Amino acid sequence: MRLFERFRAWQDHRRWHRLACERALAEFALTHAERTVGAHVLRLGAQEAVVRVMYANGRIPLGRCWFAVPRDGGAVRELSFEDVALMESPWR
Numbered sequence: 880m881r882l883f884e885r886f887r888a889w890q891d892h893r894r895w896h897r898l899a900c901e902r903a904l905a906e907f908a909l910t911h912a913e914r915t916v917g918a919h920v921l922r923l924g925a926q927e928a929v930v931r932v933m934y935a936n937g938r939i940p941l942g943r944c945w946f947a948v949p950r951d952g953g954a955v956r957e958l959s960f961e962d963v964a965l966m967e968s969p970w971r
C-alpha cells in the first residue's frame with residue numbers, strides 16, 4: 880500500500896508540473912508576440928507554481944518572463960524579475 884501511495888504522489892507531482900508549464904506557455908502566447916523556446920518550473924508549491932518562460936528575442940541570452948500559476952485554476956499572473964530574483968540563477 881505504501882508503494883502505491885508514493886507512486887500516486889509522484890504522478891500528482893508530475894501532472895502539476897506539466898500543467899503549470901502548459902498554463903504559463905498559454906498565458907505567454909496570449910500576451911506576447913514572440914516565439915517560445917520552453918518553460919521551466921522554478922518553484923512548485925502545493926497551491927502555486929512559479930514558471931520561467933524562455934522566448935526567442937534575437938539575442939543571447941534568450942528573453943525570459945516569469946509567471947505565477949495557481950493550482951486552483953485561477954488567473955495566471957506575470958511576475959517581475961524582482962519577484963523571482965532569489966529563485967532565478969544567472970545565465971551562464
